[in-house]
Amino acid sequence: MKKFVMLFLSALLIVLAGCSDSSKSTGSNAVTAANNEKQTKIEYPKRPIEVLVPFAAGGSTDIGARILEKYLPKYLPNAQLVIVNKPGGSGSIAITDLFNSKPDGYTIAMSTHRAISMQPLYGNVKYSYDSFQPISKVFGNQQIMIVKADAPWKTFEEWLDYVKKNPGKFSYGVAGGIGSGAHLPMAELEKMAHLNAKAVSFEGTPPAITGVLGGHVQGAMVQPSDAKALIESGELRAIFNAASVPVPYFPDIPLLKDKGFDIAIDSNTSLFAPKGVPKEIITMLEEAVKKTMEDPEVLKEFEHASLQTQYGSPEVVQKEVDGENVRFGKMLKELGLIK
Numbered sequence: 001m002k003k004f005v006m007l008f009l010s011a012l013l014i015v016l017a018g019c020s021d022s023s024k025s026t027g028s029n030a031v032t033a034a035n036n037e038k039q040t041k042i043e044y045p046k047r048p049i050e051v052l053v054p055f056a057a058g059g060s061t062d063i064g065a066r067i068l069e070k071y072l073p074k075y076l077p078n079a080q081l082v083i084v085n086k087p088g089g090s091g092s093i094a095i096t097d098l099f100n101s102k103p104d105g106y107t108i109a110m111s112t113h114r115a116i117s118m119q120p121l122y123g124n125v126k127y128s129y130d131s132f133q134p135i136s137k138v139f140g141n142q143q144i145m146i147v148k149a150d151a152p153w154k155t156f157e158e159w160l161d162y163v164k165k166n167p168g169k170f171s172y173g174v175a176g177g178i179g180s181g182a183h184l185p186m187a188e189l190e191k192m193a194h195l196n197a198k199a200v201s202f203e204g205t206p207p208a209i210t211g212v213l214g215g216h217v218q219g220a221m222v223q224p225s226d227a228k229a230l231i232e233s234g235e236l237r238a239i240f241n242a243a244s245v246p247v248p249y250f251p252d253i254p255l256l257k258d259k260g261f262d263i264a265i266d267s268n269t270s271l272f273a274p275k276g277v278p279k280e281i282i283t284m285l286e287e288a289v290k291k292t293m294e295d296p297e298v299l300k301e302f303e304h305a306s307l308q309t310q311y312g313s314p315e316v317v318q319k320e321v322d323g324e325n326v327r328f329g330k331m332l333k334e335l336g337l338i339k
Contacts, residue, residue, distance in 0.1 A: 042280050044105055048080040051271075052098055052109040054091035055175065056204025060225045060307055061269055064139055065110040067301045068271075068292060075295075076288035087203040090176035091115025092125050095272075099127040103276030105285070108135065113268045113317075114181030117324035121338055122179065129325040130318070133282060135271035136289040137312030137320070139302060141223040142243030143185055143267055144253055145172065146236045148212060151219075156254050159239045160193065167196035173208030173220035177201040179337050182208075182221045184328070185242035185256070185265045187335050192261050212236065223267055224250055225306035243267070249306060268310070270317045286314060 051069065053062050062085060069081040086094035095115050101107035117129045145159075153159035163170045174183040183199050190197055200217050202208040208220040209227060213235065224247045230236040231250065241253040244264035256263040271289060273282060292298055293311045302309045312320075332338045 042278060044281050044284060045076070045079050047106060048082045049105070050082050050084055050107045052094040052107065052111075053083055053085045054087065054094035054109065054111050054115050055085070056087045056206060057085050058206040059175070059204050060139075060141060060223045060305070061110055061112060063225075063305045064269060064302070064307055067298060067305070068110070068138070068289070071295060071298045071301075072288055072292050075291040076284065079288070089125075090119055090180040092119045095119070095127060095132075096125060098272065098274055099131055101274050103274045105273065105277050105281035108271055108273045108285070110138070110269065110271055112181060113270060113321050113324055114328070115176075116272065117321045118179075118181060118184075118328045118332075121325070121329050121332055123338075129321055131275060132272040133275050133277055134314040134317035134321070135273055135282060135285045136293075136314065137268060137270040137310055137317045138289070138293070139269050139307045140310040141225060141267040141269070141308060142241055142245065142247050143182065143221055143265060144224050144227070144241050144247065144250075145186070145219055145221055145239040146209070146212060146227050146231070147219045147239055148215075149234050149237045151237065153239065154237070156240050156259055160195075163195050163197055164193070168198055170219065171198040171200055171217045173200050173202045173211045173217045175202050175205045175208050175222070179332070181265070181267065184331065184335075185263055186221055187337070188263050188265075188331065189242075189256065189261060191335060192263070209236075224253075228306045248308065268320060270312070272317075282314065 051065050053065050055061050065083050069083055072081060073079040086097060091111060092115060094109060095111060098107060098109045116132060119125050120128050147153065153162055172186060174180055176182055178199055178201060189195065202211060205222050205226045208222060211217045212220045227236055231238055238250060238253045241247055241255050242263055243266045246255065247253055290311055293309055299309060
């Protein structure tokens with residue numbers, strides 16, 4: 001009996017020792033895995049991040065990008081943003097550069113959705129509306145028609161009557177060129193109201209506004225934030241708002257949809273990256289942008305620039321771009337701008 005007890009105890013000790021070794025091994029493996037995960041975590045950023053802006057300096061897209069340039073490093077340690085303006089081609093020049101860039105998180109773009117959702121519809125660019133990885137929506141805006149304050153039209157009705165009675169005489173500037181997002185609202189209005197006006201292409205909104213002030217064109221389709229100071233100073237007058245909602249600081253500018261024309265085109269601006277950027281980097285950028293957009297100082301800067309902050313996730317941005325692509329495709333076909 002003693003021999004049996006001794007044998008049983010010996011066997012039990014061997015089993016317990018084995019379990020102890022196994023536990024130690026499992027714990028050791030877990031620690032090793034955790035260490036490896038830390039070692040393989042992406043270190044970002046290690047060098048300056050280039051932010052492409054598809055329009056001329058001084059416009060709303062450029063201003064928004066420069067606000068982020070100033071504040072984003074506070075929420076993304078070691079970050080240094082470098083703004084690069086590449087106007088032309090209704091935004092397609094800069095967006096093509098983004099499309100061709102290395103997907104490493106060091107080239108991104110601050111762009112209107114239209115440069116991505118609309119330009120592929122013309123068939124002249126390499127990229128498609130879904131060729132990019134959205135990072136975050138940043139702000140939204142409206143589109144208004146401006147004229148000089150001493151122009152003879154003080155109301156939308158007076159302006160409309162003049163354009164109808166004087167075919168081809170009213171000229172207006174559009175940033176980005178014919179068929180751009182700035183051109184589309186007026187092109188729709190021309191079709192609906194049976195107007196004949198002359199669109200003149202400019203590389204950006206500031207040059208278009210200069211064209212109005214200098215008398216080179218009679219009007220221009222712009223974002224209200226770009227013309228706010230000049231409207232307030234009495235140098236410019238707004239004739240209509242082509243967006244879906246009123247301008248917060250100019251609520252009296254009449255909406256086209258309230259004047260009997262089913263036109264409502266907003267202007268949204270977001271950050272985009274080329275597809276293929278590691279998900280971890282996209283998440284780091286999105287989280288940093290979200291925190292930046294919640295910063296009271298940043299909100300003050302955007303308000304001072306008359307830009308309406310509208311943070312949105314990558315999923316929200318892509319949904320908006322997808323919707324615009326479908327909608328603009330239908331509109332451009334109806335206007336005869338594409339087949």
